[in-house]
Amino acid sequence: MGEKIVLDSNTFKALASRTRLMILKSLDERQKTISELSKIMELNKATIYEHLSLLKEAGLVAKKESGNKWVYYKLTWKGVDLLHPEKKKIVILLSASIMCLIGCIFSYIAIIKDYFVQYTYAKKMVIEENIAHLPSIHIDFMPLLQGGLFLLTFTLFFFLAVWVWKKRGKGLLKAIT
Template sequence: MEIDRKTLKALAADTRLDILKSLGKRRKTPSELSKELNLAASTVVEHLNRLEEANLVRREETGHKWIYYGLTKKGSALVKPKVPAQFIIVLSLVAVVAFAGFMLYYVNYTPYATVGAMPSISVPPEGEITQPIEETKMPEETTTPTPPTEQRAATTGVGGVNITNVTNFTFNSGTGTCYSGNYSEEKKGTTEIIGENNKITFSGFVITSDPCHELEGSYSMNDSKITIEITSKSMGGICIACVGSIPFDGYLDLNEGHYNVKIIYEQTIITEKDVDVI
């Protein structure tokens, strides 16, 4: 079975793996998957579209108003009990590729000297002409002025790798909608976080008892830990009180590396995930 880049990307999200496992038992509608995984129907449909693009699931129209989704031969080969080894191999490949990318970055970009490290002094062979020690100087630290709207403070990430703070942050808010569901203070929403192409992209929705708001996002960074905080902003006008959701998405531009990303809404953590940016 051929495992292409699109398949690996589709399997990178835990939610889509859960959907594949569920469809491995029997075909289901988006509504059934939404209740089973405790996700909004729109979010489930978006994940199904990604899996359908990777030829892992297919849409089955029965002629009625319900649309079912089932596994393709390719999807069945990954999750069916008769070939569990292939599913494990695919997950192992994803982990190996991510680890190899991180190690390659670590080997190529680890600084030769760090602050506070003891310098190494080697004795050259007899007869070799070298410069006097007094002429060997450490490079002076320089500061390049940057515009006030950008943050470019250098810090040290995992493994002593020198990384740079976020160079661009974009956050978009969608329009809130009402839906029939149980509102739980403990469950504020869901988010998908992906690291690729020197970006960390995120998308999802928050659950609120007052969806007549738009969302605003800000971020803070401490070493390799990134916190994205989402707040509500009233849009004014007349609003019908209901339980609903507000979608959002965005991305951060930053260097390759390993990051811990946490997304918070109303002082509640929606998602926390370790992400490798390649």
């Protein structure tokens, strides 16, 4: 299940420094200002600004200006994907499981609708005393089989997503700590 992550030269340059990796790890917790990062890293604000500029140029960090004088830095989707590649797999698996659950629900609705239509038709025939032409109630089991397969697939995808979530690595964060 190894997924390829394409990195350009700017990204390699940004990831070449342990300090920049520590900044990414810190921003993974929440968005922060240069002052906050400076205190955490015990580095000069100008140094932190240079590192953030390289990370921003690589597309790993974005600047977020708030309404007041503070400027926050946060991870971009590229930065999050680089730090947590398993999140994309989990989202895909959960989306597939939800689609299977919806398919299961529609299959069972088809069974209930089919039964209801046949039941009301039989009831109408009894009321009209046309019992000789009373059809036998027949339920099509194909939607039941489809619903069961959808439910089985939903269960498989859901538990696979939970397994990936529990076995997730720390990506680049594993190498930093």
